[in-house]
Amino acid sequence: EDQVTQSPEALRLQEGESSSLNCSYTVSGLRGLFWYRQDPGKGPEFLFTLYSAGEEKEKERLKATLTKKESFLHITAPKPEDSATYLCAVPRSEKLVFGKGTKLTVNP
Amino acid sequence: GAVVSQHPSRVICKSGTSVKIECRSLDFQATTMFWYRQFPKQSLMLMATSNEGSKATYEQGVEKDKFLINHASLTLSTLTVTSAHPEDSSFYICSAERTGGFVETQYFGPGTRLLVL
Numbered sequence: 001e002d003q004v005t006q007s008p009e010a011l012r013l014q015e016g017e018s019s020s021l022n023c024s025y026t027v028s029g030l031r032g033l034f035w036y037r038q039d040p041g042k043g044p045e046f047l048f049t050l051y052s053a054g055e056e057k058e059k060e061r062l063k064a065t066l067t068k069k070e071s072f073l074h075i076t077a078p079k080p081e082d083s084a085t086y087l088c089a090v091p092r093s094e095k096l097v098f099g100k101g102t103k104l105t106v107n108p
Numbered sequence: 109g110a111v112v113s114q115h116p117s118r119v120i121c122k123s124g125t126s127v128k129i130e131c132r133s134l135d136f137q138a139t140t141m142f143w144y145r146q147f148p149k150q151s152l153m154l155m156a157t158s159n160e161g162s163k164a165t166y167e168q169g170v171e172k173d174k175f176l177i178n179h180a181s182l183t184l185s186t187l188t189v190t191s192a193h194p195e196d197s198s199f200y201i202c203s204a205e206r207t208g209g210f211v212e213t214q215y216f217g218p219g220t221r222l223l224v225l
Contacts, residue, residue, distance in 0.1 A: 032211035043201045043216035044152070046110070051210055087151070091211055094140060100151050 002027045002092045006099035013106050016077045021102045023088035024070040033071050034096070035064050036087040044087055078106045111135050112204045114217035121192055122225055129187045129220045131202030137182035138204035142214060143175070146199045158185045192224045 003026045013019055025033065032051050036044035048057045050066035057064050061082065063074040073086055085103045089096040111134040121127050131141055139160050144152040156177050157165045164177035174196075176188040185204075189196050199221055203214040 034213070036216070041199075041219070041221070043112075043114075043203075043219045046213065046215055049209070049211065049213060094157065094205070094212070095142075095154060096214060098151050 002090065002097050004088060004090055004097050004099040006086075006088060006102050008102060009100065010103045011105070013075075013078055013104070015079055015106055015108050018074070018076045018078070020075070021073040021086055021104070022070060023073070023099055025088075025090050027090050027092070027097075031091050033066055034089045034091075035071070035073055036089065038085045038087055038101070047086075075104070078104075080106045080108050082106050109135075110204070110206050110213075110215040112202065112215050112217040114202055114220050116220060117218060118221045118223075120223045120225065123193050124191055127189045127192055127222060129189075129200055129202075129222075131185045131187070131204070131217050133183045133204040133206075133215070136204070136206050138185075138206065139182060140205040140212075141179060141185040142203045142205070143177060143185070143187050144201045144203065146201060146219075152201065155187075189222065192222070194224045197222055197224045 005024045007022045032049050035047040038044040048064040053068045055066050061076050065072045083106045085101040087101045089098045113132045115130045141158045143155045146152050154167050155170045158177045158179040160179045166172045179185040199219050201219040203216045205212045
């Protein structure tokens with residue numbers, strides 16, 4: 001069965017302290033991996049799609065990478081406004097299988 | 109970008125009444141839309157898949173007669189919670205699937221907070 005596991009569950013950083021979030025997956029025939037950001041009381045906001053191992057994508061302070069078994073979301077010099085829950089997901093048939101998310105808190 | 113709206117953003121209703129939530133894709137057409145439910149501090153739970161012009165497909169354990177879904181156009185899907193009860197209070201989020209790339213991408217609405225008194 002397809003599984004998506006995110007770690008850590010929660011991460012506290014000081015402003016400017018770079019770190020990475022992990023998303024490991026067991027999927028047969030990966031067609032892509034998605035990263036979303038969700039703020040409290042809002043729907044998830046699309047960040048990236050990664051299609052194949054070795055691919056990297058960047059957006060502001062975020063960089064997502066993909067290997068054959070996992071994906072990393074690197075956050076460089078985070079700011080308090082980067083605080084949110086970050087979700088990764090993989091497609092299975094026409095649905096998405098989500099991880100449970102990493103709640104990131106960036107303290108000023 | 110791809111924008112998905114939901115209306116209302118927040119609704120309070122009395123037990124036994126019905127509530128309709130609208131989900132619109134504003135700048136693209138979506139043959140497929142999805143409805144999710146999210147409890148506090150939990151991940152998204154898929155309720156149903158809505159396909160334009162056909163009946164929705166419900167996930168196991170979701171009552172189709174209680175959660176009525178209509179996808180009458182390529183930009184609009186509605187979820188009606190019928191005879192709502194306090195246990196239906198939750199955060200409902202829709203998504204619209206955008207095709208055209210290597211893989212279909214779901215774009216989410218801002219969510220609707222439902223409180224049933």
